[in-house]
Amino acid sequence: MSIEKTLSIIKPDATSRNLTGQINSIIEKSGLKIIAQKRIKLTKDIASRFYEVHKNRPFFQDLVSFMISGPVVVQVLQGDDAIALYRQVMGATNPEEAEAGTIRKQFALSIEANSVHGSDSTDNANKEISFFFAETELYES
Ligand code: ADP
Ligand code: MG
Numbered sequence: 001m002s003i004e005k006t007l008s009i010i011k012p013d014a015t016s017r018n019l020t021g022q023i024n025s026i027i028e029k030s031g032l033k034i035i036a037q038k039r040i041k042l043t044k045d046i047a048s049r050f051y052e053v054h055k056n057r058p059f060f061q062d063l064v065s066f067m068i069s070g071p072v073v074v075q076v077l078q079g080d081d082a083i084a085l086y087r088q089v090m091g092a093t094n095p096e097e098a099e100a101g102t103i104r105k106q107f108a109l110s111i112e113a114n115s116v117h118g119s120d121s122t123d124n125a126n127k128e129i130s131f132f133f134a135e136t137e138l139y140e141s
Contacts, residue, residue, distance in 0.1 A: 004082040005035070005140075006119045007128035012070030013113035015039070020073055023116065026103055027077060030089045036076040036137050042068050050131060059112060066112055074132045078140065083125050086118040 008027070010020055024034060042050070047067040054060050077086055091102025095114055098105035108114035119125035129138075 001080040006083045009117035010073035014115040032077040032079040
């Protein structure tokens, strides 16, 4: 096991239903530490750049529109095997396939409005964290 950092986003479907605290509680109960967090407004340009890897997928435009439809909470989570652990805590992309107790099983509305994002690899975690956070915003203790 190694201490890792991962990027999490609480998506507009969850912020609009006032679920930030409940999601943070699940995150903290899993042992992950929220070491940085801010509630922000994404623009079309920022959301498109963040999800650039999906730009040729049929759902890309809808996904970008969804991500700018309300505030998002971007956060950095730290802990043992944080990247894989948070993917487990989130559950499958499609909430119908997500396991009981996961964030997506409990809160997601659809495969698109699925409440949370989590990085899927070390490389992407590093890229995604620096996409949203400056070094001075990350106090790693
Ligand atoms: P994950 O967020 O689980 O890593 P992906 O990286 O494959 O999933 O997709 C990014 C996001 O795009 C998903 O979280 C979801 O919001 C949206 N998405 C993925 N697949 C679909 C789909 N088939 N239809 C609509 N939206 C989708
Ligand atoms: Mg992904």
